[in-house]
Amino acid sequence: MKKITNKLLWIFAIGQFGWSLLSGVVSNWMVYYYTGSPDAQNPNTGIFASGITQNPILFKLTLFGLVLAVGRIFDAVTDPLIAGWSDGSNYRGGRRIPFMRTIAIPFALVTVLLFCAPQTGSIVLNDVLLFVLLMVFYLFMTIFCTPYNALIAELGDTQEHRINVSTYISFTFIAGQSLSFMIPNVAGMLEGAVGQAGSIRLAVGIMAGLACIAMLIPSFYIKERDYIDSKPSKTQAFSSLLKTFQNRQFRRFVYSDVIYFFALTLFQTGLAFYETKLMGIEDKWTFPLTATMTFISVLLYPAVNKLAPKLGKKKLIITGFFAYALVFLITSICGKGLYWGFIVAVCAAVPMAILGILPQACVADVAELSRLETGEDRSGMFFAARTFAFKMGQALALVVFTSVTVAETAASYRETAVIATVTCLVGAILFFLYNENMILSRINELKSEQK
Secondary structure: OOOOOHHHHHHHHHHHHHHHHHHHHHHHHHHHHHOOOOOOOOOOOOOOHHHOOOOEEEOOEEHHHHHHHHHHHHHHHHHHHHHHHHHHOOEOOEOOHHHHHHHHHHHHHHHHHHOOOOOOOOHHHHHHHHHHHHHHHHHHHHHHHHHHHHHHHHHOOOHHHHHHHHHHHHHHHHHHHHHHOOHHHHHHHHHHHHHHHHHHHHHHHHHHHHHHHHHHHHHHHOOHHHHOOOOOOOOOHHHHHHHHHOOHHHHHHHHHHHHHHHHHHHHHHHHHHHHHHHOOOOHHHHHHHHHHHHHHHHHHHHHHHHHHHHHOHHHHHHHHHHHHHHHHHHHHHOOOOHHHHHHHHHHHHHHHHHHHHHHHHHHHHHHHHHHHHHOOOOHHHHHHHHHHHHHHHHHHHHHHHHHHOOOOOHHHHHHHHHHHHHHHHHHHHHHOOOOHHHHHHHHHHHHHHHO
């Protein structure tokens, strides 16, 4: 086997930039462009809203909120299926890379279609088309991301490499997410040539093209068989999923992870609304604010990377939970003015650095211990089980957000930030149950016995 280097891990991390950019385009802008109403300062808000059903269809539940929630649930259910397929595969190119290479282009194309296709003269047909395209989008994202995430554990062959690869993919993840916030800026430059709606679609197309290239780079550069001596898992998908959730430490990690992603999804979905409706900021400021948050967060990466082995990932993650709760609380009480946006951006940089890096390393630790104890490498299923769980939290968050904000009032948007604050605090408390010291000491013990 060839030696795994930090250069290889950086090339691998480029793929994270690609899929996070596509994910960011959909998660950050679909609600903004498909719901809400325009105003003089932000004329593009809800620009596609007239094409789909907007009124609540059950209590306060909107069709759009239900479609997004069902999409996340569908995505969660397909995770273990794809993970089982990947864990059990034995392709010439490896267990992971062939999936990534095959799906990168279709994944990028369906992202563009989400903002283009559902605009016929029939609202019912638009609703159906939007639902189908969103299901395909989440399926393609799962086919790329589940094998990709499994490589985090497999390329992270040592504790140092696991923390390093988690750091690198966190950097490329937030770079992709941050770039996705430039949609209004890019669209603004193109508007004179193709109109409002056309400029948004063209901006999405440009982002999707960049994302596709990023996903293809590691897919063709990394020769999986040269670095990983993987053997197909013989455990069936849902049996493997059950085994994964029977792992006590993994369950303890997942409890808080689900709640964290519920809170974070509420915040991310509402971010454009918080800035435009509560702070009175033009949507073109979304990218500069996000860039500020990202820049400060990246500056903190070396500190997180160095402190994690010394203080432990657990302590830092709990700190990140409390820091995010503070950010959500500030958002819930913010007033008008651009400076509020910068206050939130600066404060959010700290938990973004911590929680962007360390949770993946925790999953990789648990997966490594399981491999050493059982002799069976089910890394794909551990990461799929995590995404299965947190996507359930995301689905619930999308339903809650679209239901709470159906009135489109400032108070309703503040309410979502309060809910995020409370749930994030609960997540912090639950993470105290996770026993990192036992996991790491057991890994070292088993590796010593093998030598």
